[in-house]
Amino acid sequence: MLLFSEAAAVFSEIEKRSGRLEMTDLLAALLKKAEGAEIGKLTYLLQGMLAPPYEGIDLGVGERFAIEAIAASAGYSKKEVEAHYKKSGDLGDTAEALIGKKKQTALSTTEMGVTYVYDAMLQIAKASGPGSQEMKIKLLTELLNNASPLEGRFLVRFVLGRLRLGVGDPTIIDALSVAHVGDKSLREPLERAYNVCSDLGYVAKVFYESPERIEKFTVQPFKPLMPALAERLSTPKEIIERLKKCAVEMKYDGFRLQCHKSGERVELYSRRLDRMTAMFPDVVDAIKGVKAKELIFEGEALAYDSAKKRYYPFQQTMRRRRKHGIEEASKEFPLNLFVFDVLYADGRDMTNEPYAKRRALVEKLFKGKILQPSQALVVDSTKKLKEIFDESLSEGLEGIMAKDLAAPYTAGKRKFAWIKLKKSYGKAVDTIDGVVVGYYLGHGARAEFEFGGLLIAVYNPERGKLETVAKIGSGFSEAEMVELEKMLEEIKAARPPEELDYRIEPEFWVEPKYVVEVAFDDITQSPTHTCAMQDGKGYALRFPRLVRIRTDKGVREITTSSEVAEMYELQRSKG
Numbered sequence: 001m002l003l004f005s006e007a008a009a010v011f012s013e014i015e016k017r018s019g020r021l022e023m024t025d026l027l028a029a030l031l032k033k034a035e036g037a038e039i040g041k042l043t044y045l046l047q048g049m050l051a052p053p054y055e056g057i058d059l060g061v062g063e064r065f066a067i068e069a070i071a072a073s074a075g076y077s078k079k080e081v082e083a084h085y086k087k088s089g090d091l092g093d094t095a096e097a098l099i100g101k102k103k104q105t106a107l108s109t110t111e112m113g114v115t116y117v118y119d120a121m122l123q124i125a126k127a128s129g130p131g132s133q134e135m136k137i138k139l140l141t142e143l144l145n146n147a148s149p150l151e152g153r154f155l156v157r158f159v160l161g162r163l164r165l166g167v168g169d170p171t172i173i174d175a176l177s178v179a180h181v182g183d184k185s186l187r188e189p190l191e192r193a194y195n196v197c198s199d200l201g202y203v204a205k206v207f208y209e210s211p212e213r214i215e216k217f218t219v220q221p222f223k224p225l226m227p228a229l230a231e232r233l234s235t236p237k238e239i240i241e242r243l244k245k246c247a248v249e250m251k252y253d254g255f256r257l258q259c260h261k262s263g264e265r266v267e268l269y270s271r272r273l274d275r276m277t278a279m280f281p282d283v284v285d286a287i288k289g290v291k292a293k294e295l296i297f298e299g300e301a302l303a304y305d306s307a308k309k310r311y312y313p314f315q316q317t318m319r320r321r322r323k324h325g326i327e328e329a330s331k332e333f334p335l336n337l338f339v340f341d342v343l344y345a346d347g348r349d350m351t352n353e354p355y356a357k358r359r360a361l362v363e364k365l366f367k368g369k370i371l372q373p374s375q376a377l378v379v380d381s382t383k384k385l386k387e388i389f390d391e392s393l394s395e396g397l398e399g400i401m402a403k404d405l406a407a408p409y410t411a412g413k414r415k416f417a418w419i420k421l422k423k424s425y426g427k428a429v430d431t432i433d434g435v436v437v438g439y440y441l442g443h444g445a446r447a448e449f450e451f452g453g454l455l456i457a458v459y460n461p462e463r464g465k466l467e468t469v470a471k472i473g474s475g476f477s478e479a480e481m482v483e484l485e486k487m488l489e490e491i492k493a494a495r496p497p498e499e500l501d502y503r504i505e506p507e508f509w510v511e512p513k514y515v516v517e518v519a520f521d522d523i524t525q526s527p528t529h530t531c532a533m534q535d536g537k538g539y540a541l542r543f544p545r546l547v548r549i550r551t552d553k554g555v556r557e558i559t560t561s562s563e564v565a566e567m568y569e570l571q572r573s574k575g
């Protein structure tokens with residue numbers, strides 16, 4: 001049995017290190033100690049979660065609950081715990097300190113295995129209905145009663161969703177390979193397996209049972225794939241030079257849905273792989289009518305104004321992503337789903353088939369009014385591609401997606417299998433999606449909105465860090481300022497996000513939660529921003545402005561630092 005205390009000791013070591021190699025070795029040694037039944041649970045704990053996000057399992061423990069549990073377990077008053085937290089700024093540290101100076105000791109303590117802790121956490125998450133709050137506090141108090149100060153630190157951070165060990169999924173994958181075969185040679189099949197099921201705990205479990213199964217891992221219904229991502233180029237000419245003959249599809253400006261069906265069961269997943277089934281009964285019904293027993297496919301959902309024969313703007317479409325008034329909304333803004341890929345059909349994993357073959361299946365399966373194939377044409381000239389691009393803009397769409405006819409579906413990867421060409425915003429060549437890490441208050445004319453601007457970061461997966469790339473002060477409508485201020489106020493943080501690398505400080509830090517699309521004129525190098533920083537200079541957006549708040553994208557899906565670097569090179573190569 002792997003003890004949670006052993007895991008906590010390794011967590012604490014990992015926190016002190018920053019080198020990926022060192023972390024991999026520490027993790028591998030820990031993973032090696034886990035038994036078959038523990039490996040999946042340990043993997044989830046390392047990721048700071050209990051299950052993949054699409055399972056919708058949320059601990060639902062707020063600071064207030066954690067404070068009560070710490071107080072009850074260590075024998076302090078809530079006021080004393082709060083006072084300590086005010087100084088430490090981290091409830092995990094507070095738990096550690098106060099458990100270390102317990103005023104009361106439990107009669108007997110149990111040695112906690114990793115499984116015990118995981119199962120207790122799951123019980124906390126699943127407590128619901130009347131009395132569930134007391135239940136959650138009670139369960140957490142029991143865990144803390146059995147915990148050493150160090151265990152207490154990590155238990156509390158975990159339940160609050162703030163474990164943040166700084167180990168990314170790639171490091172865990174490397175460590176799994178090292179733990180099992182002594183080197184990183186199985187990284188690639190492990191990574192592919194993870195990309196096609198988005199469930200690292202499950203992958204770890206299968207891997208420990210039989211490494212061969214990882215090599216032959218296939219997609220399966222109700223385990224959503226990480227969405228394939230598109231590269232960007234800025235002219236039709238570049239696209240044709242790169243792909244030669246290719247399929248050009250309309251780029252619809254709605255939200256991406258990944259649809260899974262097996263028999264009567266249908267589930268819909270968002271781009272960030274949250275389960276969205278309940279929001280779109282109209283789409284679910286349409287899927288039930290498709291002639292295939294088992295199916296996984298993807299499309300872009302858009303609200304269509306049949307009176308004006310035009311797509312509603314993005315904001316209107318997004319009103320369908322709601323928890324209440326679903327029936328009314330589905331009548332007011334009926335959705336069309338433009339299907340652009342099939343990944344699995346009646347027992348066949350299609351992800352390794354070429355685009356052309358998958359596309360043929362899309363056209364065969366989807367002929368309805370609600371579910372229809374995305375518009376696509378095969379072209380081999382710049383002129384033809386440009387025509388389709390112009391047509392897409394005149395229809396109020398966002399641009400086009402060019403697709404390599406021979407390429408497989410590259411789950412979770414940005415490959416030149418798909419290339420996007422988007423309309424420009426004013427002088428802007430392109431946009432990035434970044435996460436808000438801080439904000440400024442308004443001064444002068446804007447003071448009445450109490451809102452002045454945003455500090456934006458992109459993601460550097462190689463370093464597992466967020467890196468700042470822009471400070472936006474314009475592009476906000478009054479309504480947006482009010483909304484942003486309210487949203488950000490709620491996630492204000494005493495410290496910068498753990499994983500952020502920064503050189504400038506905003507007036508307020510926030511948890512990295514909201515993704516925004518940012519337009520800009522060009523990219524420069526600057527000592528104030530840390531994006532892909534080298535020799536004291538990072539990349540920065542010039543004249544950045546807010547395009548919109550992207551509620552459909554998660555922090556994991558924002559633009560990466562290397563993409564910004566590529567955009568800079570692209571811009572330089574054009575003089």
Ligand code: AMP
Pocket residue numbers: 227230249250251252253254255256271300340374401420
């Ligand atoms: P972007 O978010 O700008 O990187 O563009 C990629 C997104 O475009 C995908 O995630 C889809 O949501 C959306 N999209 C719209 N139309 C298509 C299409 N025909 N093929 C693939 N993706 C599309």
